[in-house]
Amino acid sequence: MQHGYCSMKDTVVDNIIKRGFDRNHAGEIHGTSYGRGVYFSSSAFESHQYTIPNQSGERYMFLVRVLLGNTMLGDSSVQYIPDGYHTTTNGKSIFVTYHDSQAYAAYLIIYK
Template identity: 55%
Template sequence: MNPALPNTWDMENDNDRKRIPLKFTSKEYVQVLKQFDDANMKGKYTEIRRIERIQNERWFLQYSAHRGEFKQRFNDSSYEKSLFHGCTDVTVNSIINQNFNRAYAGVNGIVYGKGCYFAVSAGYSHSYATPNSLGERHMFLAKVLTGKSAIGNSSMNVPPAGYDSTTDGNNIFVTYHDAQAYAEYLIVYK
């Protein structure tokens, strides 16, 4: 096993992209569910269908390298946040395999810039998690390198010089580098 990968990862086969269903009794499952509920989701769902840990070695290592650069620039861990990203079920595999890709910026709007959108509130991201034919919604809990954020606007293709991301002020963050976020967990719910 590559020592740069999390020790919680299941490395039984050589597939470098995996969706690992978490047992609902596991500490990891309980922690992710608590983050989901604490982020304005209580009462917005009736059932958690599953929570999966995303294991994409390539994108995790790229994110880790980028995080190393942020670590050198910042004195504390405020540069990294756990944020939510709601999406359609059609988009899920694309994000797992290709990570959050700026080429799709603007599909759901560009109010704070032309990048990938993440929210502190899962309740906000819920509106972008459109139900599929089974009534299931999909939301990622991602690690995001927000760094220093500037107030964004729809004309921004990149953050201003000296900034790493754009924001609405405190709830929405927009990233502009593909290795600036990592899809850590997928929450499937009704």
């Protein structure tokens, strides 16, 4: 899975490296169409669309290990995952986690 919202290495990226993904920031920048959690995609192209180039034109994306478990279709009303489920999805390539320990940033990819 990839996580593509990373714009400035000194802030967002460093916080993810130090503290992991934090669902408390859900909805601050991007929407919550499939639930109020941390969004990941199995499509690097899709994650790329959420990256923001820095002044040098570099973009940052994490390659992430995500524990999906049982997944269900999500919508904007999901704030807490119902019993028996672990993630929500759009039914295609987007997955939303609701527990910070479900995702581990394995690699940071820096590209132009």
